[in-house]
Every structure is written in C-alpha cells, then in structure tokens.
Amino acid sequence: DGGITQSPKYLFRKEGQNVTLSCEQNLNHDAMYWYRQDPGQGLRLIYYSQIVNDFQKGDIAEGYSVSREKKESFPLTVTSAQKNPTAFYLCASSGGISGGSSYNEQFFGPGTRLTVL
Amino acid sequence: DQQVKQNSPSLSVQEGRISILNCDYTNSMFDYFLWYKKYPAEGPTFLISISSIKDKNEDGRFTVFLNKSAKHLSLHIVPSQPGDSAVYFCAVRHGSSNTGKLIFGQGTTLQVKP
Numbered sequence: 001d002g003g004i005t006q007s008p009k010y011l012f013r014k015e016g017q018n019v020t021l022s023c024e025q026n027l028n029h030d031a032m033y034w035y036r037q038d039p040g041q042g043l044r045l046i047y048y049s050q051i052v053n054d055f056q057k058g059d060i061a062e063g064y065s066v067s068r069e070k071k072e073s074f075p076l077t078v079t080s081a082q083k084n085p086t087a088f089y090l091c092a093s094s095g096g097i098s099g100g101s102s103y104n105e106q107f108f109g110p111g112t113r114l115t116v117l
Numbered sequence: 118d119q120q121v122k123q124n125s126p127s128l129s130v131q132e133g134r135i136s137i138l139n140c141d142y143t144n145s146m147f148d149y150f151l152w153y154k155k156y157p158a159e160g161p162t163f164l165i166s167i168s169s170i171k172d173k174n175e176d177g178r179f180t181v182f183l184n185k186s187a188k189h190l191s192l193h194i195v196p197s198q199p200g201d202s203a204v205y206f207c208a209v210r211h212g213s214s215n216t217g218k219l220i221f222g223q224g225t226t227l228q229v230k231p
Contacts, residue, residue, distance in 0.1 A: 004160075031216070031217045033218075035221075040223060041223060042123075042206060042221045042222055043161070043206065044221075048216065050216055050217070056216070058218075088158075090160055090161070104151070105163050105166065106219060108161050111158065111159065111160050113158065
C-alpha cells in the first residue's frame with residue numbers, strides 16, 4: 001500500500017531539547033512538505049523540498065531544520081530555538097516537478113503531536 | 118495578511134440537508150483550488166478540486182463552485198451525513214508557482230446532526 005508514514009504519533013520532549021520528526025513516503029513523489037497546525041490557524045508551511053538534496057524555507061521556518069538525502073524521506077528537526085514548538089506536525093508529498101496527476105494534490109501523513117514540557 | 122480566508126469557523130446542519138462551506142481568496146493569480154477534509158488527530162485527506170478554467174466540479178455528493186470575479190470558492194455537500202462531520206480546509210495554488218506549494222485557509226468545522 002502506498003502512502004506517507006509519520007512517526008511517532010505522539011512525542012514529548014523537555015524544553016531546550018532538539019527533536020526530529022520522521023516522514024517517509026513510498027508514493028515515488030518528488031516533492032515533500034512540512035506543516036504545523038495550531039488551533040484556528042489552519043496549516044502553515046514550515047519547509048518544502050522539490051527534489052533530493054534541495055529544500056526551501058516556508059512561511060514559518062525559524063527554529064526548524066530539514067534534510068532531503070533520499071527521495072522517500074524528509075525528516076524535520078525542531079530545535080531549541082523554536083519558541084513555541086508544541087503543535088500538530090503534518091508531512092505531505094506531491095508529484096512535484098515530475099508532474100502527472102498527483103502534481104496538484106498533496107497527500108498527507110497521519111501527523112505527529114509534539115508536546116514540549 | 119491572509120490570502121485565503123474561511124470566515125466561518127464552524128457550521129452545523131441537519132442530516133440530509135445541504136452543507137455549504139465558503140472560502141475567499143485575494144489573488145487572481147491563483148489557478149488551482151482544493152478542498153481537504155480532516156478528522157481530529159489525523160492528516161487531511163483530499164476531497165475535490167477545481168481548475169481556474171472551470172466554474173464547477175462535481176464528485177458524488179460533493180460539488181465545488183468557483184466564482185473568479187468574486188474570488189470565492191464554495192463546497193456543497195448534498196445530502197449531508199453524520200460521517201461528514203470534520204474540519205474542512207480550502208487550499209489554493211499560485212499559477213506561476215512550479216513548486217506545488219499550497220496556501221491553506223483556517224478551516225471550518227462542520228457538524229452534521231443526526
């Protein structure tokens with residue numbers, strides 16, 4: 001079954017610690033995205049990557065970092081510099097630059113709820 | 118400055134009736150519009166979309182209408198079912214973008230009462 005997996009579902013960390021959220025897809029999509037969802041604010045783009053070894057900042061990249069060493073994987077690190085890291089984090093992918101029917105639609109993973117204590 | 122707005126945070130309808138969810142946008146360069154449905158603690162799932170060259174797209178109980186002159190998008194669900202209760206997000210893509218980036222509205226929580 002093709003899809004996007006995010007792990008873990010729930011994550012707790014102490015303030016001041018870096019934490020890395022996993023995102024893996026087997027849809028053969030070129031593009032991958034990270035969003036955070038806060039109550040009443042919809043989905044805000046953190047980082048995105050159109051192709052391996054390349055990524056761009058989204059609207060709220062401060063305090064976050066990413067890597068894209070493999071097409072299937074796009075991990076997000078929430079650093080201690082992120083002032084309000086407690087949120088629901090969503091990873092998505094789309095056909096990206098290869099085009100095709102999945103170019104316009106983004107497919108989402110189940111999300112990770114991060115709570116910083 | 119929000120480029121995509123869903124002005125109604127919530128909507129409640131009776132089962133079997135029509136649900137109408139609305140979305141307004143500011144930029145006439147947006148060329149592709151999508152609706153996503155999201156249950157609590159889950160990722161959004163794609164529902165239906167429309168290109169700017171059309172004004173209507175239908176898929177079963179779901180119809181999306183696009184009014185480009187008013188920069189307004191709406192989703193109609195007929196008939197509404199209790200399982201439709203969820204948060205609905207509209208999303209838009211900029212026509213000059215080759216990144217696939219989407220801009221999302223804040224979401225509208227739909228409650229369908231049995």
